[in-house]
Amino acid sequence: MTPTLAHYLLVSGLLFTIGLAGVLLRRNILIIFMCLELMLNAANLSLVAFSRFNITAQATALQGTVNYNGQILVFFIITVAAAEVAIGLAIIVALFRARQTTHVEDLNSLKF
Amino acid sequence: MQLVLFWVFAILMLLFAGAVVLLRNPVSSALSLVMSFVSLAALFITLEAFFIGVVQVLVYAGAVMVLFLFIIMLLNLRNEETRRLNLGAWAGGGLVVIAFVGLLVKVIFSFPGFAFAKPPLVNPQVSDVALVGETLFRDFSFPFQVVGILLLVSTVGVVLLSKKELK
Numbered sequence: 001m002t003p004t005l006a007h008y009l010l011v012s013g014l015l016f017t018i019g020l021a022g023v024l025l026r027r028n029i030l031i032i033f034m035c036l037e038l039m040l041n042a043a044n045l046s047l048v049a050f051s052r053f054n055i056t057a058q059a060t061a062l063q064g065t066v067n068y069n070g071q072i073l074v075f076f077i078i079t080v081a082a083a084e085v086a087i088g089l090a091i092i093v094a095l096f097r098a099r100q101t102t103h104v105e106d107l108n109s110l111k112f
Numbered sequence: 113m114q115l116v117l118f119w120v121f122a123i124l125m126l127l128f129a130g131a132v133v134l135l136r137n138p139v140s141s142a143l144s145l146v147m148s149f150v151s152l153a154a155l156f157i158t159l160e161a162f163f164i165g166v167v168q169v170l171v172y173a174g175a176v177m178v179l180f181l182f183i184i185m186l187l188n189l190r191n192e193e194t195r196r197l198n199l200g201a202w203a204g205g206g207l208v209v210i211a212f213v214g215l216l217v218k219v220i221f222s223f224p225g226f227a228f229a230k231p232p233l234v235n236p237q238v239s240d241v242a243l244v245g246e247t248l249f250r251d252f253s254f255p256f257q258v259v260g261i262l263l264l265v266s267t268v269g270v271v272l273l274s275k276k277e278l279k
């Protein structure tokens with residue numbers, strides 16, 4: 001028995017749901033940011049699963065290998081996520097300097 | 113055997129992801145997130161995506177989470193004090209999550225995905241990293257350079273954001 005496509009999609013969907021629940025329920029801005037990463041990773045898992053279950057059929061050099069376009073997209077997502085984390089954490093640090101809090105309910109005015 | 117390993121790592125990943133949401137100390141949340149990412153890398157390996165699995169461990173579990181822990185230490189966050197729960201927000205959030213899981217189960221079980229076994233690879237001896245690199249530099253060399261510029265821009269942005277005062 002090997003896991004099928006639906007197994008991976010189910011796990012990926014559940015991981016996304018946990019991330020979504022964290023974003024909706026937690027009030028610490030750092031935890032919310034971590035849950036955003038969880039949601040990105042859920043998308044990555046389903047992309048890699050689709051890539052593995054889609055064997056290249058055309059008679060090129062890559063015939064019979066997995067479809068690598070999905071994995072390239074995951075590679076780009078990981079790169080963009082790294083940039084996003086760096087910027088987001090810098091913004092959170094600047095916010096903490098100005099207001100001494102990471103609790104989203106204390107951050108309710110746009111200009112301060 | 114493969115199914116057993118799949119479930120072991122999937123359940124580990126989901127448990128640690130749940131711990132990220134449920135634990136009150138930000139440091140424990142960050143360390144659970146590291147474990148969740150490592151289990152996800154193991155799932156990538158079960159899909160024969162060795163390159164993505166290694167990059168996941170290096171970039172996410174390594175670089176990104178070190179950055180997170182560094183910021184948590186820098187801000188000197190303690191355990192979140194227990195605040196009055198906002199019942200409306202919890203009810204709304206719970207409703208959205210339950211609706212999402214319901215939709216997910218309905219979609220997963222309405223298409224014949226469980227009959228879709230993993231197709232065998234014709235030539236499993238070919239290196240995964242070589243094929244990823246070939247695809248990346250042949251078909252996606254322009255996006256690759258755009259991503260390089262994006263990383264440069266974000267580096268400059270972070271330096272600018274962390275200056276004490278903008279002049």
